[in-house]
Amino acid sequence: MDTSTQNIKLLRQSFGDDFAWGVSTAAFQTEGSCSDDGKGESIWDNFTAKKGKILNGDHAQTACDFYNTYQQDIDLIKQLNIPNFRFSVAWTRILPNGTGEINQQGIDHYNRVIDYCLQVGIEPWITLYHWDLPQVLEDKGGWTNRDVVDWFTELVTICANAFGDRVKNWMVMNEPAVFTGAGYFLGIHAPGRTGLGSFLPAIHHAVLSIVAGAKILRELCPLANIGTTFSCSHIEPYSTHPRNINAAKRADALINRLFIEPILGLGYPMDDLPVLKKLHKYFYPGDEDRLSFDFDFIGIQNYTREIVKYSFFTPYIGAKLVKAENRGVQLTDMRWEVYPPAIYEVIKKFDAYKGVKKLIITENGAAFPDTVKDNEVHDPKRIEYLQTHLQQVLKAKNEGCNVDGYFIWTLTDNFEWAEGYHPRFGLIYIDFTTQQRIVKGSGKWYADFLGA
Secondary structure, eight states, X not given: OOOOHHHHHHHHHHTOSSOEEEEEOXXXXXXXXXXXXXXXXXXXXXXXXXXXXXXXXXXXXXTTOHHHHHHHHHHHHHHTTXXXXXXXXXXXXXXXXXXXXXXXXXXXXXXXXXXXXXXXXXXXXXXXXXXXXXXXXXXXXXXXXXXXXXXHHHHHHHHHHHHTTTOOEEEEEEOHHHHHHHHXXXXXXXXXXXXXXXXXXXXXXXXXXXXXXXXXXXXXXXXXXXXXXXXXXXXEESSSOHHHHHHHHHHHIIIIITTHHHHTTSOOOTTTSGXXXXXXXXXXXXXXXXXXXXXXXXXXXXXXXXXXXXXXXXXXXXXXXXXXXXXXXXXXXXXXXXXXXXXXXXXXXXXXXXTOOOEEEEEOOXXXXXXXXXXXXXXXXXXXXXXXXXXXHHHHHHXXXXXXXXXXXXXXXXXXXXXXXXXXOOSEEEETTTTEEEEOHHHHHHHHHHHO
């Protein structure tokens, strides 16, 4: 790894002047103040209060205290030369009861965040849904209830009207494969539901909501840059045995293709994952026309690759992941393999879809064990991770892929869902006892890179 000033400058300049550089965060993971100023209870507020759901019993009642310290953290974004800031709005700050009466204090808060970003010269990018469904709506079925489409579009309409005069860049949803899979099939994320009977309707209603939300944005903010984001992992078969190759195809359909293909008008990947044919049960007449939208960009979020082998004992998919820790490879604190070519492969994969106009890497980053010494945090592994992944992004771009942006996950260490505060992804270290911020070596590297 060469982090010399000259090589950093060459790498930066190779992307051109119009490439969007940024950093990503999410409301529930950073804001804290979970019941302040009229905010209602979300499924994650509820889930984290249950014993044994979160590592070490952690919760997000304070988190990074971004709700109160947003000016300080936006100043740090500016200090690090980062021109674009992606953050999400908390549904329950704006609509504490999920629908109905608007909480003006919530609207006012996000207006202050947006206005401060613009005041200091940072472009705000809003994610409308980053997993924090109001608990009152979950009590009515949540994503398994088709009414969620109307509930969600109410939120989108309010946000478009409140913020659309200043916010030009929108992401409708974050990683639907994760919040439906982990939350409605595996039960390891909020709301903790399990089984195909919850998972399948949640999939279909999420796609309908993404499209309905995007259409409202297009109507109310006709000049906006509208996208949505998908989690994606490069999938490889464990061996060339046909059973492993077919298992990898099924895993790819579930992990990478399940949401992008319907919104492009291609339908669900039922041929490669036959269990998805059960989705027809949840179709209403005309749904085929309600599943697709012409997005301005697609956000792809990649961290690793997965090795897949055939498994007779895994229902519905007949495949299982070969854990990275059993493969003798370099790992992050999430036990994910460090494999930079993965991001190149997923860019190539998604760029190959005819309906994808433009790609933006809306999340990429790594958690490593960070320690403070003499009020500094040296994290060379994270710097190497970021630099080697950027080289792979550039490789794809140079080969003609229309990838136009890169956002690091994440600004500050934060609440990492079921993993609590153990994994530290931030460019900025947080002491969660004192809320002290320390810019890590990787944050300084990114600042030098963007300033080159």
